[in-house]
Amino acid sequence: MLALKLFPHLFAFFGVALLMLRAFPGRRRLIVCSVAAGFAAGGLGTLFLILNVPGKFPFDLIRGVLGASFFLFWGVAVAALYRSSERVVAGVSKPLPRPLIPMLSAVVGGGLAGAVAATRLSGIDSLLVPVLLLAGGGILMAAGAWWGELWLPASITVSRPGLFAAVVSLLLFSASSILRLDLFSPLSMKVMKGTHDFVHQFMESVLIPDHIFVRPKIWGYIGLLFSKEVGFWGGMIIWFTPVLLVALAIRLELLPSVAHIRQGAQRRKLLAAAIREKRLRLVVPAVALFFFGCAAYRSSFPTVEYWDPKPLPVVASPSGEIFIPRKGEVELEDGKLHKYLFKKGTQEVRFFVMVSPATGKLTVDLDACAICKPDGYGQAEGSVICYYCKTLIPLETVGMPGGCNPVPVKFIEKEDGAHIDAVTLVNSWTGTVQSTAKKEAAK
Amino acid sequence: MKRLLAALWRAISSRALLPLVLGFFLLAYIVIAFFTDEALITLIALTGKNFLLAGVLALIPLNCLCRIVLEARRGLARRRALKNAQPLPDPALYDESVELSSAAPAGDLEQRLTDAGYRTWKNGELLSAWRGVSLWPVRLLFLAGLLCLFGGILISVTSRQVSRQPMIEGVPFQAPSGQGGFIQRIVLRNADGPILLKELLMEVSGSEQGGSFRTFGVYPPALFGGAFVYPRYLGIALTYRFTAPDLPAGFQDNGVFPIYPPGREAQLPLGGAPYKVHLTLAKSQDGSDPYMTGSMEFVAKVVKGNDQLFTGTVKGGGELVRDGIKLAIIDARRMVVTDFVVDYGVLSIWLAGFLFTLGACLWLPVRLFLPRREMVFSWEGGGVLARSRAEGSARRHTGVFHEVLDVIAAEHA
């Protein structure tokens, strides 16, 4: 089972090693050693962090590095597009990079692949077998890349931006199967918020009139920019654009000048060879596009099963207090969230109670956030997930307000359990749901 | 010093500067987003206040200006090169540049080029041919658009001042500049434009008695005393009186309430009385808009403590009396919450929008149907220097260029 879970990560490492070998020809031994050493160092370093720094820091660190590499990839893609209009002088081959650059690239690529793979081992009690499995798999994949590269057609070449694209796509693909490393869903959330802010700011900046003056149809188009779909599609654009820019840069590259050749057939032959070479260089970005797609898909449709208990109905006492006992039918201190349903007239309020791993105290929160539709939360792998926008909220931050966190509710914690004021709870729910409903209506 | 200046010019006019600065601000946005949910507003505020950040942003319009100068010079040099053999243009201005041995221009080259659809110019040792329309002016237009856009953003971010005040029908107002006037009438009426559903007119005179008369609409916003008049929300200005058995002295006040469109609720302040009055503008029976007609009726919900006492309707100028409680709406007038925005960057951003639209309208047909193609041949010292460039249909143009070169080479042989 663990071997199956490790497979996408090992496959990503295999891809990284294969690409490095193809991108830096003539340095096969150096590359394969560097990439394997990087994988080992990244994996061991991550395990060390996970074992010694509890909490979400190791995950945040790796996710931050992945995010930075994606940001850097954007820069590389834009630079590639800018440089695409420069003419490559025919017959002048690029000098082979000094060994430091291939070595560093291989170490960093392999290291990140190893780091992502090692996070899969978090939460496992006995690490010996999994570590051996990962190490063995890594060696096998490096060896496989060594032999596999020899079988790749010689005509498939890797440009530097193409290499960047493919390595980043494989790393993100690898990370997408680990909820706490996933980048696409949080990116979509940020895009939704960013777009909302930007459109609002832009409309105010250029003094565009309020919606009451504008035809509903026109406002409907503007409203599209405030919808949740903007987060998804905007995220898709940001996700896929750099790799498309790399492909476009290759497509737009000027063909070599052949004006100095005085035989038409030879000119055409050179041009045809250049066109063919350009087309083959698109293979790697196309592969990268595929893996970016896989990562986005896995992020949008994660295969993780969430802990999502059926809400237990509760009632308020005549004094208007809802009491959730610490022990009884439900053990509040089992580390899981427990959902409850409170009804007042036609009004239904869903909330959950759990022990916060950050404080060790109880926290009472609405089963809704201040941004999205109240689709509720599920719990998995050290976090809760907003079902609506797929944002992961680390368990340590549950109980804190802001963003897509569940909205915390004021309550009194006593030895016997949580005492919640029913009016406060209902007002909190009504205020939250009304505010998110307005956002929905604005669409 | 000269080298330093040249390096500075290269840096400031570099094509890479704009994406670099945008990347910097994107990075800043991402970093800020780690700390606050209001990342964009924070970034705008920081850029407005921080000299360094504003300086980085100012690099973009500066870069656009330098590129306009640079690309204008290049374009002019290319134009000059079509009819003047000297000075020799920079080979970087062309896609292809080649030197061949050739004694003198052959007679039928011009004809060959004309047959291929090119216009030609021959003057002594220079033969040039061109067809199509150059996209160079459109490129300048695009750069000018970028200059206006980012210049406008810079001005807006660093100097925008907004002052909000309610404009009430029949009440004088004063703009932040000190200039004032008297709101004679506020008119809201249906519009038949493709974008605007309703038209809002604020008729303003110099004083209550009359004087200079102006009308402010919704869009485009007019300038008043150096500030744009930007109507934001509609509401009602009310003068009201509330009395109750346990509040015999009553409470009278006036205020502005954002209760338009009908259904939006506001609470009337009652000076600490144990009562709450929630007021909404009622929908008209005939479906007309009460703000447009001026015939306003309000739904009042009176609450004491946590108990709702009653709900009733009251017309502007009328009273609602129930169980000894009396709510009188003494006066109800149309009101527009208006921002007076001092921001000349807006003009620049509008201009940028116009320039981009114009540029796009010109670019597309020219690029598709009339792309510019040029070639220049100049003979000197037993050789010919040939240069060529194409903004579109490059393969066919290159074919013609190579063909001419082949003919020149064959004749020399």
Add this chain to the structure above:
Amino acid sequence: MAIIETKGLTKGYGDICALKPLDLSVPEGEWLSVMGHSGSGKSTLMNMMGGLDRPTGGSLTVNGQDLLSLTEDGLARFRREFVGIIFQQHHLVPYLSALENVMLSQYFHSVPDEAEAKLALERVGLGHRLKNRPGELSGGEQQRVCIARAIINSPKLLLGDEPTGNLDHKSTMMVLELLRELREEDRFTVVLVTHNQEVAAWGDRTIYLDDGVLVREERVRN
């Protein structure tokens, strides 16, 4: 230096031996005429020289390449880059113009170039018939389109299989004159299969095949 070198070259179809062991050397730039009556093996020889057919024995080297050792892809590349062929039947695509027929050959070689194709048709005297389809051209003109198509990729070896077989005397002379001019300008080697003595006389050398055997060889004195 020889562009074509054969040693004991044979070709058989089952029990039938179309070409018996043949030793032949064709110097670069030569115009070689191959004569013989029907079934003598002259077309078989030409097909093998052009990489259209594989020998069953011996060796065949063209432009330094051992054709027997080439794969199918290698043979296709060889045909594309080194050989131009003109047949008795013109094999032009009927629904394409003369210009497009020439550009089609460019397409299979590398990339089409209209200006260059036009120039090639101008060289064969068809600058005014660019847009005409084969059906609108005379036999001589069609064969000139074939010549333009054959020379457009600058072959080192031009093979002709009865290229004038369907032409009247005047057109035959025009085509042969054109081939001579082009050969002088482009310096390619010509191997022309014919059974017409007058046509063969345009070459530098004539070999005679009979029942797959080289029976006679004579140098033509122009």
